[in-house]
Amino acid sequence: MAEPLEKPRYRALFWSTFRLSACTFGGGYVIVPLMRKTFVEKLHWIDEGEMMDFTAIAQSTPGAMAVNASILVGYRMAGVPGALVTVGGTVLPPLIIISVISLFYQAFRANPIVNLAMTGMLAGVAAVLCDVVYTMARSVLRPGKWVLPAVLMVLSFLAVAVGGWNPILVLLLCGGVGAVQLLAPRRKGKKGGQQP
Structure with a gap:
């Protein structure tokens, strides 16, 4: 803080x-x-x-x-x-x-x-x-790490705009995917550390 x-x-x-x-x-x-x-x-x-x-x-x-x-x-x-x-x-x-x-x-x-x-x-x-969408997308779609965010953005848009999904559900699902992606390298690191 x-x-x-x-x-x-x-x-x-x-x-x-x-x-x-x-x-x-x-x-x-x-x-x-x-x-x-x-x-x-x-x-x-x-x-x-x-x-x-x-x-x-x-x-x-x-x-x-x-x-x-x-x-x-x-x-x-x-x-x-x-x-x-x-x-x-x-x-x-x-x-x-x-x-x-x-x-x-x-x-x-x-x-x-x-x-x-x-x-x-x-x-x-x-x-x-439109400017907000462009600015936020440019910040999220970083070189080398743009595939998953791009897929999530397209799927989220389609789910809400076409599928009529509840935006709260879409946010929770995207947050879950982000949490899994964040925890995956840590698990790999722990497994790698346990090996002799």
């Missing part, structure tokens, strides 16, 4: 997640590239591999993906206080925005300009999701 941060860095953690959350439209997957740009490329607080691990854990645990990812980043940077700071920064913007919109819901709902803006945002969200 990382050493506790000084107070200015707590402030930086809060405002980083606050800005990300305030400017994110389209759900948790959209925040992933933004978190990567902020915490990996700009601030250099975590590396690319950790960000991919955080994304996988945040996606496969219950709750909002953006909140789960921010908890992991905050905990990595400053333990439990860091996780609380990043959760506050992530949750506040939607809470404020939804509270304001709820006051004027009927006016927003009937306004054709707002409806057109929402349609335009959907197109932007689709483009960002």
Whole structure:
């Protein structure tokens, strides 16, 4: 675990997640590239591999993906206080925005300009999701170790999109395959060590 941060860095953690959350439209997957740009490329607080691990854990645990990812980043940077700071920064913007919109819901709902803006945002969200898929696939499909991840990605997509499988079941099966792959070299090593 990382050493506790000084107070200015707590402030930086809060405002980083606050800005990300305030400017994110389209759900948790959209925040992933933004978190990567902020915490990996700009601030250099975590590396690319950790960000991919955080994304996988945040996606496969219950709750909002953006909140789960921010908890992991905050905990990595400053333990439990860091996780609380990043959760506050992530949750506040939607809470404020939804509270304001709820006051004027009927006016927003009937306004054709707002409806057109929402349609335009959907197109932007689709483009960002394509970027997320490309970025994550590039990180997973490493040279020399791309066959199993590629097969799992294709089979997972077909199982959910065509077969109608429950995504939770697909995640559990893929996690099981990953665990078996991780444990297989250790078993071989132990067997090799036992031989004279």
